[in-house]
Amino acid sequence: MSETALVGVKDVSVEFKIRQGFIDEFIRRKKKVVRAVDNISFDIAPGEILSLVGESGSGKTTTGRALLSLVRSTAGNVYFHGGDIGLLKGKQVRDFRKKAQMIFQDPYQSLNPRFNVFEIVTEPLLFNEHKNADRAVKEEMAVKALEFAGLRPGIEYLYRYPHELSGGQRQRVSIATCFIMSPELIVADEPVSMLDASVRANILKLFVGMKDEKNAAILFITHDLSLAWLISDRIAIMYLGKIVEIGPADIIAGSCMHPYSQALTSVLAMVGEERRRPRIILKGETPSPMNIPEGCRFHPRCPAVCDLCRKEEPTLKEVQPGHSVMCHYPGKM
Numbered sequence: 001m002s003e004t005a006l007v008g009v010k011d012v013s014v015e016f017k018i019r020q021g022f023i024d025e026f027i028r029r030k031k032k033v034v035r036a037v038d039n040i041s042f043d044i045a046p047g048e049i050l051s052l053v054g055e056s057g058s059g060k061t062t063t064g065r066a067l068l069s070l071v072r073s074t075a076g077n078v079y080f081h082g083g084d085i086g087l088l089k090g091k092q093v094r095d096f097r098k099k100a101q102m103i104f105q106d107p108y109q110s111l112n113p114r115f116n117v118f119e120i121v122t123e124p125l126l127f128n129e130h131k132n133a134d135r136a137v138k139e140e141m142a143v144k145a146l147e148f149a150g151l152r153p154g155i156e157y158l159y160r161y162p163h164e165l166s167g168g169q170r171q172r173v174s175i176a177t178c179f180i181m182s183p184e185l186i187v188a189d190e191p192v193s194m195l196d197a198s199v200r201a202n203i204l205k206l207f208v209g210m211k212d213e214k215n216a217a218i219l220f221i222t223h224d225l226s227l228a229w230l231i232s233d234r235i236a237i238m239y240l241g242k243i244v245e246i247g248p249a250d251i252i253a254g255s256c257m258h259p260y261s262q263a264l265t266s267v268l269a270m271v272g273e274e275r276r277r278p279r280i281i282l283k284g285e286t287p288s289p290m291n292i293p294e295g296c297r298f299h300p301r302c303p304a305v306c307d308l309c310r311k312e313e314p315t316l317k318e319v320q321p322g323h324s325v326m327c328h329y330p331g332k333m
């Protein structure tokens with residue numbers, strides 16, 4: 001973990017044991033294991049947005065949850081302000097929860113249907129100095145947070161229940177709930193996926209504001225590379241539980257070296273680029289994380305596959321300062 005980082009992930013893996021059918025249970029066949037996150041490391045500095053990009057099932061949400069200790073890591077450690085969050089106890093855990101917030105991917109599941117918007121948005125305040133504040137003060141804070149997240153006038157939303165809101169409005173309630181605490185670390189999991197373009201731009205500005213003005217460290221999870229490029233300082237590309245490339249956003253979008261990243265970026269239209277990039281279409285489906293291919297896990301779909309790729313898994317190696325690639329032949333394509 002670099003000295004300037006707020007949060008650091010070191011060699012973290014997360015595995016899930018899968019419940020099987022009755023017959024498998026009966027004959028006591030060994031449970032199958034999903035390797036959702038496989039030995040990854042990265043860090044995020046205060047005032048930095050790191051985007052995590054990858055296709056569905058690549059392990060993005062699980063990585064975000066592991067970062068906030070919302071899922072148990074099978075191996076590895078997560079450090080916050082230099083301390084291992086796995087060792088936190090009692091009040092320290094509550095303290096960490098105040099400083100590190102998650103905006104969940106699915107606002108239908110993450111908002112408690114029995115609480116109204118006021119109760120949802122002000123719930124985090126139960127843990128801080130505002131816990132004994134007057135209701136009027138809390139209402140004012142909630143309205144401010146809702147309006148900050150683009151729900152105007154905030155007062156109109158205060159006493160609605162989640163089922164009385166649209167998907168995009170729920171997403172903004174989640175954002176308001178997160179921002180009310182001015183957290184130091186934010187894990188935002190597809191936070192604008194349900195918003196239309198006009199609202200989306202404003203919400204993205206809020207994230208940039210949290211980073212620039214409040215110095216927050218943000219892990220921004222998205223499957224949309226153009227969005228990641230727009231908002232982040234660095235981008236990490238994830239494939240089947242591994243970070244296969246990580247580096248400054250401009251380098252990843254403009255001159256990435258992993259064939260998977262190259263396929264993802266081949267659809268990006270870069271501003272100022274004269275020539276259209278050749279479109280790279282990957283063959284085959286993403287393999288199951290229960291059955292990770294031998295050697296390089298990307299080799300069955302790689303247009304530049306070589307013998308070594310079928311036999312040996314490459315490691316993530318630095319190709320230039322701050323830019324690392326997990327490929328035997330980076331930039332070969």
Ligand SMILES: Nc1ncnc2c1ncn2[C@@H]1O[C@H](COP(=O)(O)OP(=O)(O)OP(=O)(O)O)[C@@H](O)[C@H]1O
Pocket residue numbers: 016017018034035036054055056057058059060061062063105223289
């Ligand atoms: N609680 C769980 N139990 C079992 N398997 C899980 C669990 N959570 C996630 N997985 C599996 O782990 C893998 C990674 O899931 P994850 O939700 O992290 O992917 P993702 O990159 O966020 O995908 P998406 O873009 O669809 O949200 C998937 O194969 C998923 O089925």
Ligand SMILES: [Mg+2]
Pocket residue numbers: 060061062105189
């Ligand atoms: Mg997800």
